[in-house]
Amino acid sequence: MTSFDLTPELAEKVKQIAVQAGKKIMEIYDKDFTIYDKSDSSPLTDADLAAHHHIVDGLKAISPLPILSEESADIPWSTRKTWVRYWLVDPLDGTKEFIKKNGEFTVNIALIEYGVPTFGVVHAPAIDKTYVGQEDVGAYSEVNGTQSPIKAKKHTVGETWKIVGSRSHQSSEINKILDALGGENELVAMGSSLKLCLVASGEAHMYPRVGPTCEWDTGAAHAVAIAAGAKVTVLDVENPMDADASPLRYNQKDSVLNPYFLVSC
Template sequence: MALPDPLAEQIVSISKAAGDKIMEIYEKDFAIYEKEDTSPLTEADLAAHNVIVEGLAAISDLPILSEESANIAWEERQTWDKYWLVDPLDGTKEFIKKNGEFTVNIALIDKGKPVMGVVYAPVLKRTYIGIDGAGAWLESDGEMNPITAKKHSSGETWKVVGSRSHQSPEIKTLLEQLGGEAELVAMGSSLKLCLVASGDAHLYPRLGPTSEWDTGAAHAVATAAGAKVTVLDPANPLADDAPDLTYNQKDSVLNPFFLVSA
């Protein structure tokens, strides 16, 4: 199955090329780095960053904001209407633990909104793609299938995405407010948003620090699949009128707390 937008096909190819570079380092014995100044994570980050920047520059004149080139002044960034938002390797703990739950993330942002996103998990061989107005897809085992967020049904167990690394009291409070049974679905990196996009979870509340490049690509996937990504107020986590999470609208690249909901 071909994607409806040729640009998305190109972004998938760039993501996979970056993933190949990461895997060359991931499959080495990390002990070999102990005598060197660099870490395997740093090397993998930079290798993927270089592949992505080179690939995007070959197909687009748009500016690029990447975690590995984040020191672009707000005075310059605020002039951008449309740009690429990149996290070459999201999931530091997952990479170091070698559990496979790390991702390559490329998003196209237009006037503060993610309108296209690709999230590629090189170990899991999964690619999530979202195109605003066209839909969302998961490529796995060589097959491309559409995905849709799944709303919670009355009496159904809530499936709530959480982190393997930490749980906060605020998350526990939110779970209590849902009513009914709640099952925590553990996952690393930007794949947490993708679980809501694919219908494998109903909610992903994030009450910890993230940067815009951590979420942009998976945000595009989630909204293209029919989910919402909204700013989360810990005092009223399930508010119906919460504003959408936006990008490049302020000096800081840190996200507020947010909720991904089907």
């Protein structure tokens, strides 16, 4: 087992790695960029690769922990299942949003310990906003160098439900969840891991995900949500308000695909 202590100084260094990766992304954002095809036919841009290399090199320089990144995800399960602590990275979450140039894309770095995301940085370089969360410490957002604590907000009786939805992926099953809630609801569209951050910051009450995601898509924002007082649980569409739903966990199986999940307070 690797001994590791995430000090405030180290947490700050990880945040700066994410911010610097965002700057590399923005160097490409306003230019014409190359789009490659990955094996799953999703787009991969020069920005993904630039951010990936910066993050991996940066984390290796400050930490002995292994790294799982979307752009180097071919690490076999026989190796990954021995990890109790590791960095989980999505160098550019919301590649489709990046290509559309709507600004809703993020750099994501999470620390996973025993299957739980205990620290996360979500940096949105196009809007220069960063979310940071750490277990037993708390969560904050940062804009122009100013940090503001964030806290998830419970829904109150009679209040309109604010439900976060995907900008690029919608599902008919979302209607089952809205029906189960009852009352008035407002669907707030957003791309990338910013969806989880909206719940973490109290700007929305709930984010039900009923489409495919991988662990690196959610790990960092999941950590922010937990630190802000929210919970992320496995979602049963037929019983979305199940109080006994299991927490979403990481690195528990060969596949890196997440089950459907619910972010709520």
